Amino acid sequence: MLKEQHTVLPASDLQRARGYYHDKLELDPNEEHEGVLIYRQNEGSGFELYETENAGTAQNTQMGWMTDDLRSEMQRMRDHGVVFEEYDFPEMKTVDGIVTMPDGSMAAWFRDSEGNFLCVSQRAPGMGG
Template structure:
């Protein structure tokens, strides 16, 4: 049966994406193949970034990072140049980049390729 899933993100400029994830999140690829970067996190999960002209066209969350230290990680990310988005939609309003839904906190940012990435902590 299905045992694991990971995100696959598009990049119009793979080198720029690699620099973003290195400089902003201190991630380096575990593997590099032609046109593809593979990242592995300490939890055993991971994600891929591949080069395509379709990058930046999705207007939805494409990947979430889960954390148990939301405020600390958000501050660290801001210190590394990440800008969090603000939203005011029916059912979702952020304050200083943070949405609180029950006991869950979430915040969204875009990577260098325009992909929407979420940071979230369940309460």
């Protein structure tokens, strides 16, 4: 039976990544092993960073968080120096870093110090979660 899930992200410089997650996202690892930092935010939820030269090569969203107030969360993150991506594609256009879906849900993307694409999302009004 599958139980907990967690995301695994690459980092070419683990100490630089640790600094980014601490300084920009106010997250610190719960565990540290040779070449690996493990972050646990909630029961059953977490991620790890591992050192590899392949970091920054993926061009897709690699991890995301949900929030109840995307705009406030983005402002807090911007206050810590996070820069959000801007997109202008026929199927997806950001306004101040935010894509609003037809159902009212919203999302914003940024890259960490290692080039990983990360997302913060807010469910549409009335959607449980």
